[in-house]
Amino acid sequence: MANSDAPTVSEPFPIFELANRYLLYDVNTITYIRAKYNIPGVLIGGLPQAPQQNVFSGIPLELMPEEARLLCEKGVAYVVDDARAHKQGFLDRGLSVEERKRFAESLRKQGQAAASKVKEKAEDKKQTALRQIASGGDWNDLPEDMLKPPSRPTSRAANKKKAGRPPLETGGLDEDESLFASPMNSFPKPAPTSGSRVNPPAPSRGLEPHTVTPTTSYPPLTAAPPPLQSSLSTSRHYSLGVDNSAASARLPEAPSSYPLYKDLHEKGYFILPGIRFGCKYMAYPGDTLRFHSHFLCNSKEWDEEFDMLDLVAGGRLATSVKKGWLMGGMERPSKGGAGLNKPKVRSFTIEWGGM
Structure with missing residues (x-):
């Protein structure tokens, strides 16, 4: 290659x-x-x-x-x-x-x-x-658009000239007769x-x-x-x-989930939208063309309350598709001087056992 x-x-x-x-x-x-x-x-x-x-x-x-x-x-x-x-x-x-x-x-x-x-x-x-x-061909080969009248504009002089000229294609027959006549009668020319x-x-x-x-x-x-x-x-x-x-x-x-995204990206993960699994992100350990996703990620605030049923459903879903349910967020900055400059992002992985 x-x-x-x-x-x-x-x-x-x-x-x-x-x-x-x-x-x-x-x-x-x-x-x-x-x-x-x-x-x-x-x-x-x-x-x-x-x-x-x-x-x-x-x-x-x-x-x-x-x-x-x-x-x-x-x-x-x-x-x-x-x-x-x-x-x-x-x-x-x-x-x-x-x-x-x-x-x-x-x-x-x-x-x-x-x-x-x-x-x-x-x-x-x-x-x-x-x-x-x-x-002597087959009449079924006639295109449908030939049965439609032409849409070209005609002038009055052309109409008068056409009216004085005898019909050539039909050989003197009217329109109904020429339509259902045999090919030899309709087209007498060699x-x-x-x-x-x-x-x-x-x-x-x-x-x-x-x-x-x-x-x-x-x-x-x-x-x-x-x-x-x-x-x-x-x-x-x-x-x-x-x-x-x-x-x-x-x-x-x-969005507010950006700190979690940035933290996962800095750790080398490839991130894609996780709408197919009902989450915010899908985290891949390498290029998405080489690996399956390892984590279904959702971001939460540090003091945000959520329903335990979402936790159970997310863990069961992730385990059933052989992945981990990851929840993370930014820690509340501490009152000390060291924690005010760079808050830390923490994440937790949930798996459902016994499935």
Whole structure:
């Protein structure tokens, strides 16, 4: 198996915030944080070749608020307002008014060309079916769209000219008779030879163009990190600059269970959401592709009261799936000077015996 070089990602990298969700769009960044910082995240994108399944997903990668906050506290990432960055890069400073008009016109021409190709394919399909029927083919091969009247606009002059011209295809029969007549009566003309060619009709000028939505942008939009400043709480901290309103120095808001998440992460565990087992987190001793989860984790306040039935049900559930039910929280800071700076997180594992 060939060894591939690890992706190079420059730090700090952006984490895009959209509707209170933290996303990563770059596959190199996704691989980088998984290999270096033990953060797997959850893929939420649909695969182009399998859009109807939900087992295997693609990018973007959604980060939990705890994961985004941890990366920002380490100083390796910063938060970017996705919508604002898109407007700044694409509308404000990316394209001028004339360039936007030319871009819209190019999309309209692409849609017009796509509509013309679709119409040409439909006409070719009709002509092929007519040649098969004229050569003694089966009437069941006639496409259904040939039975529908054409939707092309016609002028009054064309209607008058058409009214003065005798019908050629039906051979003088009315519409009902030509529909149920035999192929020989309906198409009295001889079958075209191999040298003859039916020219497809020219695309109509009034053809409605298809809507073309560009799926990629080049060059990719980037948001520069805010200026670096020192901070007491973190090793590196980024402040919001005046000229870069999309990149923010604020830390993502995390739930009250963040201390437990951070404590488990510092001990080397990979953490995933635990909704499938009715808990807050699932803790893996290594990469989630190599190990099963060992603990079903829930966070509690140090003096928080909870029902004993939840304790029994959680222990039975965890034991039945061969895991441990872990409960943890931050200790109440002691009144002494040593305990005020860094409160300690304690956790307890519960297993149900006799099952």
